[in-house]
Amino acid sequence: MDTDKLQFAKGDGLLPAIVQEYQSGEILMLAYINEEAWAKTLSTGKAHYWSRSRNKLWLKGESSGHVQLIKEILVDCDEDTVVYKVEQLGGAACHKGYHSCFFRRVDDDAFNIKDKPVFDPAEVYKK
């Protein structure tokens, strides 16, 4: 049965959010949301996630300034995945300096870089 609630229990509290650039349709990244990140995203219009590595709520861009402005949100048939369609400020979603985290293509057994970096991470994430 379709509901108007995300099924956080299916992911033990965490569900994947696919981040797609609103203007180009390019997939920028995938991150995870919990109920708090979801509520913050809806209330602020800025993409929030749950950082699995730091184990805390994460406003994307809080360090780099590269905030993601929510333009549209889609939900799947199982209510266990969302798509954030965003305007990516700063021109790059990836902490490695690329426009998209998916900057490598799989060719047989090799992962080959197909994009050029937009910024130098050492400059943006200053010590």
Next chain:
Amino acid sequence: MDTDKLQFAKGDGLLPAIVQEYQSGEILMLAYINEEAWAKTLSTGKAHYWSRSRNKLWLKGESSGHVQLIKEILVDCDEDTVVYKVEQLGGAACHKGYHSCFFRRVDDDAFNIKDKPVFDPAEVYKK
């Protein structure tokens, strides 16, 4: 450090695969892969997943005939998510009959259907 291997251990053996229509850039679905599904996808050129509900290897389209032909695969900076760029046979990825599983938009608290179904699931998945 970048590697040319997917980090299946990060997802306890399962990693998300975002499925994007090659021609349109539309996001069709998200499913999960284990090492076996990943190897089968690479060797056959058809999208394979691990069905979490049925707990088995899943050739997408094995029931409906709506196979996904792999056109390109991208991998993210953390080697824990992939994008399958596919040609979706049969015109629909969603078992509910829609082109995309993301056929609903989130408007405030409501999930509103934005698309029209392509097929009738009762016809395609015959008893």
